[in-house]
Amino acid sequence: MKFAVTSRGDSNSNTLMQKIRTYLMDFGLTYDEDQPDIVVTVGGDGTLLYAFHRYRSRLDKTAFVGIHTGHLGFYADWVPEEIEKLVIAIAKTPYQVVEYPLLEVYIRYINGGRESRYLALNECTVKSVEGSLVMDLEIKGQLFETFRGDGLCISTPSGSTAYNKALGGAILHPSIEAIQVAEMASINNRVFRTVGSPLILPNHHTIVMKPVNDVDFHITIDHLTLLHKDVKSIQCRVAPEKVRFARFRPFPFWKRVRDSFISD
Structure with a gap:
C-alpha cells in the first residue's frame, strides 16, 4: 500500500510526521506523495483540509486519516500518544471507508466561454468586494428571493459545525447528502425581505446566485480566499465526488459534536 504524510508545519507535528513515515516504511509500505x-x-482539521485540496484529483483512490496535535478536530480523531497503534492498524488491518458529501461550486463569468469549478469539504462563502451583497437566489431554476446583507455561506454536512454553525445554521449529520445555505446579517425591513432561516437542499436541488449590481466578489473555498471579477453566476450543489476517510475504529459524529461544544 502507498501512503503519504502531511504536517501542519510546527516542530511537534513535523517530528510526528517523520516518525509515522519511518514506522510505516519499516512495515513495508511505500511512501508516495x-x-x-x-x-x-x-x-488538525486545517491540515486535513489542505491535504484534501492537494489530492482532490484522486478522491476516488485516496482515503484520509487525521492526527490532531492541538484541539480535538472533526476530521482528525487520533492523538499523538496513539501513533504506534495507528501505524499498526494501517499496516495490518483492512480499514473501513466512510464517505462524506462535498460541495460543488461553479463560477461563470460575464464574458462567457469560461467557468471555474471548485470542490469544498467545509463551505463556500460569497461576499461583495464593497458594500452589501445583493444576489438573486434561484432554486431549481426558480427565483426564490433577492438577498441583501453581508454575505452567504453554503456548507456541506461535515462543514455544518464550522462557519455555518457560527451563523446559526443547523448541524447536519455527514451521512445526509445535502448542502446548507446560511445568511450573514441579512437586511430585513419594510422594503427588503429574505427568508431569514437556513435552507437545506437535497442532492437533486441546485442553487444559483446571480449578482444584481456588483460583479466582483470575495469567494472562499474552505481555507482559500479568491477574488473573482465579472461574475455572472455562482452555482452550488452536492458534488458527484465524495471524500473518503479511513476508519480503524468508531468515530461517532454526535460524540464529536458534544465533545467540541458541550463537554467540559
Whole structure:
C-alpha cells in the first residue's frame, strides 16, 4: 500500500510526521506523495483540509486519516500518544471507508466561454468586494428571493459545525447528502425581505446566485480566499465526488459534536 504524510508545519507535528513515515516504511509500505492510497495528516482539521485540496484529483483512490496535535478536530480523531497503534492498524488491518458529501461550486463569468469549478469539504462563502451583497437566489431554476446583507455561506454536512454553525445554521449529520445555505446579517425591513432561516437542499436541488449590481466578489473555498471579477453566476450543489476517510475504529459524529461544544 502507498501512503503519504502531511504536517501542519510546527516542530511537534513535523517530528510526528517523520516518525509515522519511518514506522510505516519499516512495515513495508511505500511512501508516495503523488499517488497515495492513504494520506495521514498531522496537525488538525486545517491540515486535513489542505491535504484534501492537494489530492482532490484522486478522491476516488485516496482515503484520509487525521492526527490532531492541538484541539480535538472533526476530521482528525487520533492523538499523538496513539501513533504506534495507528501505524499498526494501517499496516495490518483492512480499514473501513466512510464517505462524506462535498460541495460543488461553479463560477461563470460575464464574458462567457469560461467557468471555474471548485470542490469544498467545509463551505463556500460569497461576499461583495464593497458594500452589501445583493444576489438573486434561484432554486431549481426558480427565483426564490433577492438577498441583501453581508454575505452567504453554503456548507456541506461535515462543514455544518464550522462557519455555518457560527451563523446559526443547523448541524447536519455527514451521512445526509445535502448542502446548507446560511445568511450573514441579512437586511430585513419594510422594503427588503429574505427568508431569514437556513435552507437545506437535497442532492437533486441546485442553487444559483446571480449578482444584481456588483460583479466582483470575495469567494472562499474552505481555507482559500479568491477574488473573482465579472461574475455572472455562482452555482452550488452536492458534488458527484465524495471524500473518503479511513476508519480503524468508531468515530461517532454526535460524540464529536458534544465533545467540541458541550463537554467540559
